[in-house]
Amino acid sequence: MALEIERRFLLKNDNWKKFITNKIYIEQGYLSKKLDDWIVRIRFTGKNSKITLKKHIKGFTNFEFEYSIPRSDAEKIMSNLSSTIKKERFFVEVEKKSWIIDCFKENNYPLEIAEIELSNEEEDLLLPSFISKEVTGITHYSNFSLANNPFSDWGKDFLTTFKSN
Numbered sequence: 001m002a003l004e005i006e007r008r009f010l011l012k013n014d015n016w017k018k019f020i021t022n023k024i025y026i027e028q029g030y031l032s033k034k035l036d037d038w039i040v041r042i043r044f045t046g047k048n049s050k051i052t053l054k055k056h057i058k059g060f061t062n063f064e065f066e067y068s069i070p071r072s073d074a075e076k077i078m079s080n081l082s083s084t085i086k087k088e089r090f091f092v093e094v095e096k097k098s099w100i101i102d103c104f105k106e107n108n109y110p111l112e113i114a115e116i117e118l119s120n121e122e123e124d125l126l127l128p129s130f131i132s133k134e135v136t137g138i139t140h141y142s143n144f145s146l147a148n149n150p151f152s153d154w155g156k157d158f159l160t161t162f163k164s165n
Contacts, residue, residue: 002063002065003057003062003063003064004054004064004117005060005118006062006116006136007118007125008113008136008141009114009127009133009136010131010132010134011112012130016092017090019092019093021093022090023089023090025088026043026045026087027043027078028041028042028143028147029041029042029083029084029085029147030081030144035142038055039052040052040054042069042077044078050074060121084147085104085143085147086104087102087103090102092114094128097116097126099128100115102114102115104146107150107152107153108150108151108152109152111151114130140154
């Protein structure tokens, strides 16, 4: 059984940039229509193409099953999707912990979210200085929601509040 135990956070500064070990560009699209069911996504990362099935279980734990698919199949599927996102993903190593920083593009710019995968929900976590508000479980910040309701559409009042965090 494939489980993903992940916490997500907003960033308060760019201090994470000095810890970058790698980066990739990601484009992904969603075949699913509802957040509370299985989420099915197609993802391009460089030359790799994958289909992923994901479902929330409890807390910040999800089922996640990911499979490689032929690029031509993924391109055909993606070309027929309207719910898509693009982001640059940075891999960051801080205090022997691996973090991911997603810097969203286009309609989700300037949103940046830090993610960390844990071995269990009770794992102790020391937050680096660049971490701000936790958004784990806040559905507005899920990639699926961002593909359907982009950050730029959240409204001027929200964006002003967001920038002050």
